Amino acid sequence: MNNKSLPFSIGRIELIVMMASLMSLNALAIDIMLPALGLISEDFGLTGENDRQWIITSYIYGMAIGSIIYGSLADRYGRRPVLLTTITIYVGFAIFCALNQDYNLLLLARFIQGLAASAMGVLASSIIRDRYDGDAMARTMSTIMMVFMAVPVMAPMIGQLVLIFAPWQTIFIVLSGFGLLVLTWIFIRLPETLNPDDKTLINISSVTSAWAGVILHRNAVGHVLASGLMMAPLFAFIASAQQIFFNTFDAADIFVFIFAINSVAMAFCNFINSRIVMRFGARRVSQSALIFFIIVALVHLAITLAGWITMPIFVVLLAVSMGMVGFTGANFSSIAMQPFGKNAGVASSFQNFMRTLISGAIGGTVGLQFDGSTLPLVTGFFFCGSAAFLFILWAEKGVLFRRIQTGVTEEQLLPRG
Numbered sequence: 001m002n003n004k005s006l007p008f009s010i011g012r013i014e015l016i017v018m019m020a021s022l023m024s025l026n027a028l029a030i031d032i033m034l035p036a037l038g039l040i041s042e043d044f045g046l047t048g049e050n051d052r053q054w055i056i057t058s059y060i061y062g063m064a065i066g067s068i069i070y071g072s073l074a075d076r077y078g079r080r081p082v083l084l085t086t087i088t089i090y091v092g093f094a095i096f097c098a099l100n101q102d103y104n105l106l107l108l109a110r111f112i113q114g115l116a117a118s119a120m121g122v123l124a125s126s127i128i129r130d131r132y133d134g135d136a137m138a139r140t141m142s143t144i145m146m147v148f149m150a151v152p153v154m155a156p157m158i159g160q161l162v163l164i165f166a167p168w169q170t171i172f173i174v175l176s177g178f179g180l181l182v183l184t185w186i187f188i189r190l191p192e193t194l195n196p197d198d199k200t201l202i203n204i205s206s207v208t209s210a211w212a213g214v215i216l217h218r219n220a221v222g223h224v225l226a227s228g229l230m231m232a233p234l235f236a237f238i239a240s241a242q243q244i245f246f247n248t249f250d251a252a253d254i255f256v257f258i259f260a261i262n263s264v265a266m267a268f269c270n271f272i273n274s275r276i277v278m279r280f281g282a283r284r285v286s287q288s289a290l291i292f293f294i295i296v297a298l299v300h301l302a303i304t305l306a307g308w309i310t311m312p313i314f315v316v317l318l319a320v321s322m323g324m325v326g327f328t329g330a331n332f333s334s335i336a337m338q339p340f341g342k343n344a345g346v347a348s349s350f351q352n353f354m355r356t357l358i359s360g361a362i363g364g365t366v367g368l369q370f371d372g373s374t375l376p377l378v379t380g381f382f383f384c385g386s387a388a389f390l391f392i393l394w395a396e397k398g399v400l401f402r403r404i405q406t407g408v409t410e411e412q413l414l415p416r417g
Helices: 012-031 032-045 052-078 079-099 105-131 133-148 149-164 168-189 204-216 218-248 250-280 280-306 311-337 344-367 375-395
Strands: none
Touching: 012 052, 012 149, 012 168, 032 149, 032 218, 032 250, 032 311, 032 375, 052 079, 052 105, 052 149, 052 344, 079 105, 079 168, 079 204, 105 133, 105 344, 133 149, 133 204, 133 250, 133 311, 149 250, 168 250, 168 280, 204 218, 204 344, 204 375, 218 280, 218 311, 218 344, 218 375, 250 280, 250 311, 280 311, 280 375, 311 344, 344 375
């Protein structure tokens, strides 16, 4: 029995908005904090200029490590119970963050919150994989990302608005409120998407076999590694954005609007991707975007090294780069998930673990190199894009811009060896 033949009580549009809202809890937990990082640093008396970035990176590291847990649980017990449990933990630790008065405990709570929230990205991908295949999945994921990107546009503005009327701790109360809304919606409306026939027992051999299936599948692991490298510049930018625009460009008053420009660029490119991916295929679109990303990063690096960088030039080139990340994200993820059906939960979980660990580690490291200039960030963009291209070239055995035809499997065209 195929999952897609299961009765499904909600329509495609509601499913897209629901999954986007679910994924947005992660973006909200990261981006809403940006305007408050300076205040948090002052309140806790942090001495290092870059120490405030750990408010962001501790959450991301929690996301990375947690990603490896939930696929097995979701393949055993179903998507719905795991989601309800983890969102409840997310809400609880948001409240804990608001109440505690120790910086180390705050970082620990953020880590645990990220640990729970990692289930949202894993299970959103699994739920969509339960319902769609191939380019249709890429189109649906791209549409989800388009809706989801409204959150990074609004989150810093929400954070700034909260700070006008209340202390920074209130931001965590707002997070818990959004979490409760999504929890209630999923509890009432989301049916189980995992076919009972596809439930698998949790045991070491089956889990490690599924992990090995990802690692040994050349095309899948190549796209996961490339995806992680392409997400790293985004995390590096988020981690250092407050310092770049507050300190380097002295643009604190318009920071939230500049940040929104980049989110809009990513949302727009995800929208365009959702319109064209069925026509041209996920590979052709994402590979073209990756090559253009590298070209833009090289131009950006040259301008920076020449000392010609200004805030308008930086913002424009950054927005173009983030737009190309928007073209690669959903497509790389969909290509990497295509070979996995029955074990979609474990595969998605392990892929998210690899992707987030790579992007968090590299992005966090690049962010911590902030020295008062944009050079470390721009250098990171170029090297991450170049490394991602090499992995794609390896994954595709040197043949780019091909399209997998309907009815032809990845294994037939792209053998694991």
